[in-house]
Amino acid sequence: MPDHDNSRAARLAHLRRHELEKGDPVPLPLTMAAMYHLPGDPSGFRQYGRFNNPTWDAVEAILSHLEDAPAIAFPSGMAAISSVFFTLLKTGDRILLPSDGYYTTRVLADRFLKPLGITADTRPTASFLDGGFDDYRLVFVETPSNPGLDICDIEMVCKAAHATGALVVADNTTMTPLGQRPLDLGADVVVAADTKAPNGHSDVLFGHVASRDAKIIAALTEWRKFAGGIPGPFEAWLVHRGLETLDVRFDRMCNSAEIVARRLAEHPAAQSVRFPGLENDPAHNLARAQMQRFGFLIGLRLGSEAEAEAFIDGCELIQPATSFGGVHTSAERRARWGDAVAPGFVRLSIGCEPVEELWKAIEAALPKV
Template sequence: MTDDIADRAARLLHLRQQHLAKGDPVPLPITPASMFHLPGMPGGVPGYGRMDNPTWDAVEEMLTLLEAAPSLLFPSGMGAISAVMMACLNAGDRLLLPSDGYYTPRVLADRFLKNYGIEIEERPTASFAAGGFEGFAMVFIETPSNPGLDLVDIAQVSAEVRAAGGISVVDNTTMTPLGQRPLDLGADVVVASDTKAPGGHSDVLAGHVSSRSEAIIDAVRSWRTLSGGITGPFEAWMLHRSLETLEVRFDRMCTSAGIIAERLQGHLALTRLRYPGLPGDPSHNLAQVQMARSGFIIGLTLESEDKAEAFIDGCAMIQPATSFGGVHTSAERRARWGDAVPDGFVRLSVGCEPVEPLWAALKASLDRC
């Protein structure tokens, strides 16, 4: 972790203190209000629950500190992604998506954006820059890709997209602002699902949009207000609580994943292993340049669907579940959702368990496959 990221993580814990008067509660209160006291002309104070909420404000202040950019809170990662697309794309625009990233943006584009006259194109993450970006209004980047863990050179692609007159949007869900900083690398927009590691306890849905472009933030904020795509105050409060421990959890998860990935090399039950932190991984060299950590997700490929399911079900320290980034180590066979991966591919999300008991459980289950 760089000194700047560590400094931001430390300041995050004392951010609320700057607003406290004597006798105020140290934890953030929840403000479950749809109405606010509003005599006279509106402006300068909360006015209505679809437009303003002090609990959101506190979370957005934290996200703004972490991203070093104005940030807006949404009720899910897809809420954040769809807001950027709806606010920034117009009929006749071209949108480029990764063909092997998280599948829901592709479904959203195919099912709805096409109907609005937006042209959709797809490219694989590993060769994303091939063909250039001329004529694209928006280029949506996911790096590392979910679930394959291929990388895109954010600095190169963002610069080429800007030169071609488009905007670059980076989904940074797998890395968080503690592990990768797309805006610092030249991206126009960051989107993320805070349901994952930022929430971290598998009990809240949330997402955010960050950008240093005032015009983009204004457009996305307007879309949120008018569409009603807002986060409830309780969910915002839960995310605020979780963000205070993100650095500790993220450090433990990434450190453990690095240890486990190294030990998994050469295991006879695996036909392929993907982790950007391993020197032999196809993404390793670029990961060393643009990522502060190697992440907590490991891609494992076993010989068959049955062996992959047996590995997951047979490990006492794996929570079988979709999604990732929680305190519990979790895994799923991603082909069951239609991802273009082998039937035996498993996305393993390393949690916060002490690494030695976790490794022993993982190895024991793999040894039986």
């Protein structure tokens, strides 16, 4: 990891220090308030729980520190994505989405943007630059794609899209700001589901939007205020606590994923393994140039649906569940949700277990060949 990211990670747990008065609690207090004491002129004071909250302020400060950009908190990753669409788009606009990214983004566009006269096209992540970006108002990238782990060149997409006047929004959920920095590569907006690794404990839904464009941040803040897509203070408090340990968890998860992916690639039961850190992965060279880490997600293809389900259910150190990024290793067969992957494709999210013990459990549960 580059030194500037080590410095950013080192300061995560110390951001509040400069705000503390003698005798203040070091951990972030939880402020549960819909109302504030507000006699007289309300200008310049907290007014109502839908407008702001001290606990939101703290989690947005830590997210802004990680992104090196202003960040706005939302109650889920999809709430963050929705806020960008409904704030920045209007009737007659066209947007481009990844055909192999998180499917709910495409469902949102089809069911709710299309009736408003907003057209959504799709394109595979691996060939996202093909065809150019003429006539698009917004270009949405998700790299590595979920679940297939294909990669596109964010910097090249941004240059090409900006040349046509399009905004670029990058979904960085799979990598976090410690693994990949889309804003540094030219993206106008980053969205992410902090439900995953940033919170890390699989006990809260959360999301954020970050941008270095002050007008975009102002518009999104106003949209959240009036639309009511606000996070709860307790959820914000949980995410803040999780973010303070993101660096240590993410480092372990990525290190373990590199070990497990290499061993899976050599196992006879694996028909294929996708992981950007593997030298023979089609995305490896671009990943080395674009990403600080290779991530903690592995795409494992076994021989059949039955083999995949037996592997997931039979491994004592794998939690069968949707979502990813928790301290526990988890897995699911993504074809069950309709993703365009083989029936035996398993999205494996490596957690924080001791890697040798984890590998023993994985190896024991793999189909015998």
